[in-house]
Amino acid sequence: MSNNPWIQALIKINESVCSEVRCPNCKMDNLIVEDLTSELDARVIERRLTCPSCKASVSARIATSQNKVSDAPSDALDFAERAYNRFFKKQ
Numbered sequence: 608m609s610n611n612p613w614i615q616a617l618i619k620i621n622e623s624v625c626s627e628v629r630c631p632n633c634k635m636d637n638l639i640v641e642d643l644t645s646e647l648d649a650r651v652i653e654r655r656l657t658c659p660s661c662k663a664s665v666s667a668r669i670a671t672s673q674n675k676v677s678d679a680p681s682d683a684l685d686f687a688e689r690a691y692n693r694f695f696k697k698q
Contacts, residue, residue, distance in 0.1 A: 612631030613631050613665055615631070616628045616629075616630075616631050616638060616656065617656065617665065617667070620638070620640055620654075620656060621654070621669070624640055624642075628656075630658035630660065630661060630663060631663075632658060632661050632663035633658060633660050633661040633663070635658075635660040635661065636658055636659050636660040636661075638656045638657065638658055639656070639657045639658075639659060640654065640655075640656055641654070641655040641656075641657070642654050642655075643655065645668065650670055650671055651668050651669065651670055651671065652668070652669055652671055653666055653667070653668050653669075654666060654667055654668075654669055
């Protein structure tokens, strides 16, 4: 499991959207979770995490299951790693 704080935040929120998770960047505020429905595929949502204090954010597309985001731990790790690789790794 990754020790990257953004991946840990993504995992925790994917496990329970109601989780309160501090911003890994500034640690001053809890992240705001926003789920947007994909216009191309109703089975996919874009989850956006944003810090209201420092404005740091990350977003990733995740598949839903029966209109509910999958909360299996392996899905959470896959989601977090894909989001991290997409938005934070230098190409």
